[in-house]
Amino acid sequence: MPTTIRNLNLQELPLTDVSVAEEEGQRHRTSYGRVTVAPAPDSGALAAMTEPTQDSFGRRIRYLRISLTDACNLRCVYCMPEHMQFRPRHELMGDEEILFLVKVAASLGVDKIRLTGGEPTIRPGVVDLVRQLAAIPGIQDVAMTTNALLLDELAQPLADAGLSRVNISIDTIDPDRFRRITRWGDIDAVWRGIAAAERAGLRPIKLNCVVARGFNEEDVIDLARLTSENDWEVRYIEMMPFGEVSDFQLSNVVSFREIRQRIESVFGSLEEASYDFVDPSRPFRIPGATGTLGFISSVTEPFCQGCGRVRLTADGKLRLCLLRDDEVDLLSPLRSGADFAEIRALMREGAFHKPWGHGLAAGIFAEDRAMNQIGG
Numbered sequence: 001m002p003t004t005i006r007n008l009n010l011q012e013l014p015l016t017d018v019s020v021a022e023e024e025g026q027r028h029r030t031s032y033g034r035v036t037v038a039p040a041p042d043s044g045a046l047a048a049m050t051e052p053t054q055d056s057f058g059r060r061i062r063y064l065r066i067s068l069t070d071a072c073n074l075r076c077v078y079c080m081p082e083h084m085q086f087r088p089r090h091e092l093m094g095d096e097e098i099l100f101l102v103k104v105a106a107s108l109g110v111d112k113i114r115l116t117g118g119e120p121t122i123r124p125g126v127v128d129l130v131r132q133l134a135a136i137p138g139i140q141d142v143a144m145t146t147n148a149l150l151l152d153e154l155a156q157p158l159a160d161a162g163l164s165r166v167n168i169s170i171d172t173i174d175p176d177r178f179r180r181i182t183r184w185g186d187i188d189a190v191w192r193g194i195a196a197a198e199r200a201g202l203r204p205i206k207l208n209c210v211v212a213r214g215f216n217e218e219d220v221i222d223l224a225r226l227t228s229e230n231d232w233e234v235r236y237i238e239m240m241p242f243g244e245v246s247d248f249q250l251s252n253v254v255s256f257r258e259i260r261q262r263i264e265s266v267f268g269s270l271e272e273a274s275y276d277f278v279d280p281s282r283p284f285r286i287p288g289a290t291g292t293l294g295f296i297s298s299v300t301e302p303f304c305q306g307c308g309r310v311r312l313t314a315d316g317k318l319r320l321c322l323l324r325d326d327e328v329d330l331l332s333p334l335r336s337g338a339d340f341a342e343i344r345a346l347m348r349e350g351a352f353h354k355p356w357g358h359g360l361a362a363g364i365f366a367e368d369r370a371m372n373q374i375g376g
């Protein structure tokens with residue numbers, strides 16, 4: 001356990017007016033980094049060179065999560081400090097660079113990508129980017145994790161561009177508590193976003209709920225109730241420790257077992273639903289419910305054995321495990337003129353050295369970045 005207590009006052013942070021969010025957004029109106037990247041192979045050549053990649057433990061690497069930006073229009077207490085400093089945009093991957101790196105990943109057998117952040121929907125040009133990503137040979141599935149605030153407008157264009165599904169973060173259905181957790185969020189905008197996602201066919205809809213003691217552990221019941229009539233998966237995520245907010249996060253983890261007990265004390269024993277070994281979420285169902293409940297117990301019962309995920313941070317590092325700081329810089333070599341084969345060799349080598357699992361039990365934390373920079 002870390003000995004220093006940082007952000008001791010997080011729970012008492014004042015609510016912030018939405019104007020601050022807008023102001024924050026305005027600070028990021030510089031353009032993204034842009035260089036002339038080496039040409040990638042054409043579709044035929046890309047398909048011909050594609051081969052599966054495994055790490056040193058034999059896990060197949062096929063899932064890439066990409067942080068499109070570290071910036072966000074919210075400041076969830078478990079994710080980042082209120083006065084978070086974001087990176088200048090020129091340090092972040094430009095569209096061309098993202099497309100290049102995804103082509104490299106596709107040539108190594110990645111077939112599924114998830115766009116995340118920060119808040120992916122605030123990236124200018126996100127719809128066009130999705131369209132181009134979905135057209136890359138070998139990429140079968142482009143999904144997104146979002147706070148849904150902008151989905152009312154964007155869900156349909158994103159679906160038309162080739163986005164297949166969305167996971168939406170909602171930690172409580174109580175408007176005041178939602179505002180407290182997100183520091184200024186309006187829950188009505190999330191409901192509008194969910195409705196728009198449904199209309200646009202971005203299904204199955206999964207709702208992500210991070211449970212933080214003192215904030216929303218009682219709300220797990222109301223969220224579970226949503227599955228009675230909606231074909232949604234409500235997924236409870238154990239809070240994970242990162243960077244500067246790790247002490248707060250560790251001392252306020254609510255375990256999978258506790259969440260399950262709370263739910264069962266109201267709805268009775270949960271039934272197991274069919275289990276996909278690769279999905280970190282263990283699915284259950286309230287008897288008779290339309291939707292399901294999922295539990296992501298990264299902290300107390302990790303699922304590293306089935307993990308085939310790697311991540312691209314917003315500043316272009318290949319992150320090998322969410323909860324470890326091991327990264328391979330891809331953007332700097334790309335900007336220095338490395339060609340497709342060279343970046344591919346770096347990515348393959350990095351993926352091969354993906355660590356077996358996280359080291360939370362041994363007191364090893366990811367200290368270098370907060371969740372929004374990694375792409376949770």
Ligand code: SAM
Nearest residue numbers: 079117118119145146147169208239240371376
């Ligand atoms: N802004 C988008 C959103 O909130 O859905 C995407 C980025 S967010 C970092 C991705 C997911 O990570 C969200 O579901 C969020 O709740 C979750 N998350 C953020 N900080 C976390 C933490 N410390 N532990 C566990 N999950 C966390």
Ligand code: SF4
Nearest residue numbers: 072075076079118147
């Ligand atoms: Fe923003 Fe998502 Fe982090 Fe909340 S969890 S602050 S919405 S990036």
